[in-house]
Amino acid sequence: MPIGLEEVFETAEMILFENYDIRAVTLGVNLKDLVHPDPHRLAQAANQRLSKLGSRLAAEAQAVSESLGVPIVNKRLSITPAAWLIEPCPDKEAPLILAQALDEAAQKAGIDFVGGFGAWVQKGATKADRRLMESLPQALGSTQRLCGFLNLATTRAGMNLDAIARLGELLLEMSSAAPRGIACAKFVAFANAPEDNPFMAGAFHGPGEADAALNVGISGPGVVRGVVERHPDCDLTMLSEIIRRTVFKITRAGELVGRELASRLGVEFGVVDISLAPTTAIGDSVGRILQAMGLEQVGAPGTTAALALLIDAVKKGGSMASGRVGGLSGTFIPVSEDLGMIEAVECGALGLEKLEAMTAVCSVGLDMFAVPGDTPSHALAAIIADELAIGMVNHKTTGVRVVPVPGLTAGDSVDFGGLLGRAPVMKVNPFSGERFIRRGGCLPAPLSALRN
Amino acid sequence: MPAERVFVVVLGADQKGIIARTSTLLYEKGANIEDVQQKIMDGTFVMTLLADVSDCNCDTAGLRDSLEDLGAQMGLTVMVQAESVIKAMQRV
Known part of the structure; x- marks a missing residue:
């Protein structure tokens, strides 16, 4: 049947008026073969490989975008978790030497972010893991394009409270390591981190991956909002159907772009991450989708149910469209990067507690929210523990990207600039969980892990 | 992969010469128009042209630039998209 x-x-309209684009093409790169006791040799080899692959990625992504007529916004690299690379380097400076080299490679190649400066410490930390953790404030504070992560909990292993308590302290150091706490915006704490996630700040190239794999993140909040707005009166069963159809279409385009780019680069095609990823562009907002569904503001009663419907429809539509759906594949609800979310916090409709409830049905977690600069480290740790517990118990990924902003208090606002957006500083519950966090130890894995 | 066939989408206020000038430009670039559809949607002129560009004397990006320039002269929005993208989205 002719088209x-x-x-x-419809397709033209999505791109012209509804901000549809390929949000990120992220090339995962294995660096395990470069480990060396001399951190300078490791750093130099990593820099060379990433500069070369990054330049090719940037050029080919541009060419594919022009040839197919689909915008590709961000070109990124993700690497083998850096803590594994510095295992043989006893030098305390090793992670910093590597961090500088990674940042420089991204800059040279015209790549906006390189992810993977992180470690897996859900059950315990090796000496290298600890060296990397301790380097985070300086490494992320002194670089522009480097992103870090820690995986602090899994459903199979439980949650490492000792590491989380320390992370609370490190986040405060990180927040004062660069203006406006911006280094914290480049770091995410995970439960059940996915190994093929194309989105920053949490992208890394996991142990089950090939030497290189191209992962694609699509962006369609504007498209979904448009279609929901065009159906103001249909019931929710029908609305789910309409969203599924729409997400199917945008995922198919994402897969086509990903396969074409992977084939040009001569690497494996990894996954399409079907997450709805908002931007601060007007209309490109998950908050606005929820409002179009019938909520006065995000945070109003009904928000969690509306989000559950949205995510379910996104996953079903996306899974039908591509056999390679992976990564986070949920709906991002970053406060600072979504005008609907910003507005909801500013008018008092949305607080941290409701945001946390929303993440119970949303894979991505508490994302890009600012808290007062004087928030105690144990409170940051406890917020992270709460959020990761949701992921650990419910067999899903959750993450926390929190920015304590020095000198600001609840009600203030901070502008991070660009894609990171503007965050209203949110109030943190003043009652303390310090004694709980200071106990340390591990939260045992939920019983559902013992299924063999 | 230079796309074999592309859709050219033209949107904007109806006026004389839209089809003539667009098709002339495509001819000059060596494209072969295989299908044209056009209608007024909500008061806006909308046209899609399906063109085989395998014998074009420029790449898709060059063709897009020329068509966008023409669109700018006439106050129209012009988009060029590979047929493969539309097919992927609209056909299972």
Whole structure:
């Protein structure tokens, strides 16, 4: 059946008026073969490999975008978790030497972010893991394009409270290591971190991956908002159907772009991450989708249910469209990067507690929210523990990207600039969980892990 | 992969010469128009042209630039997209 004018127009409309684009093409790169006791040799080899692959990625992504007529916004690299690379380097400076080299490679190649400066410490930390953790404030504070992560909990292993308590302290150091706490925006704490996630700050190239794999993150909040707004009165069963159809279409385009780019680069095609990833562009907002569904503001009663419907429809539509759906594949609800979310916090409709409840049905967690600069480290640790417990118990990924902003208090606002957006500083519950956090130890894995 | 066939989408206020100028430009670039559809949607002129560009004397990016320039002269929005993208989205 020939393609009709309305069908062509629908696709054009998504790109022209609804901000549809390929949000990120992220090339995961294995660096395990470069480990060396001399951190300078490791750093130099990593820099060379990433500069070369990054330049090719940037050039080919541009060419694919021009050839297919689909915008590709961000070109990124993710690497083998850096803590594994510095295992043989006893030098305390090793992680910093590597961090500088990674940042420089990204800059040289015209890549906006390189992810993977992180470690897996859900059950315990090796000496190298600890060296990397301790380097985070300086490494992320002194670089522009480097992103870090820690995996602090899994459903199979439980949650490492000792590491989380220390992370609370490190986050405060990180927040004062660069203006406006911006280094914290480049770091995410995970439960059940996915190994093929194309989105920053949490992207890394996991141990089950090939030498290189291209992962694609699509972005369609504007498209989904448009279609929900065009159906203001249908019931929720029908609305789910409409969202599924729409996400199917945008995922198919994402897969096509990913496969084409992977083939040009001569690497494996990894996954399409079907997450709805908002930007601060007007209309490109998950908050606005929830409002179009019938909520006065995000945070109103009904928000968690509306989000559950949205995510379910996104996953079903996306899974039908591509056999390679992976990564986070949920809905991002970053406060600072979504105008609907910003507005909801500013008008008092949305607080931290409701945001946490929303993440119970949303894979991505508490994302890009600012808290007062004087928030105690144990409170930061406890917020992270709460959020990761949701992921650990419910067999899902959750993450926390929290920015304590020095000198600011609840009600203030901080502008991070660019894609990171503007965050209203949110109030933190003043009652303390310090004694709980100071106990340390591990939260045991939920019983559902013992299924063999 | 230079796309074999592309859809050219033209949107904007109806006026004389849209089809003539667009198709002339495509001819000059060596494209072969295989299908044209056009209608007024909500008061806006919408046209899609399906063109085989395998014998074009420029790449898709060059063709897009020329068509966008023409669109700018006429106050129209012009988009060029590979047929493969539309097919992936609209056909299972």
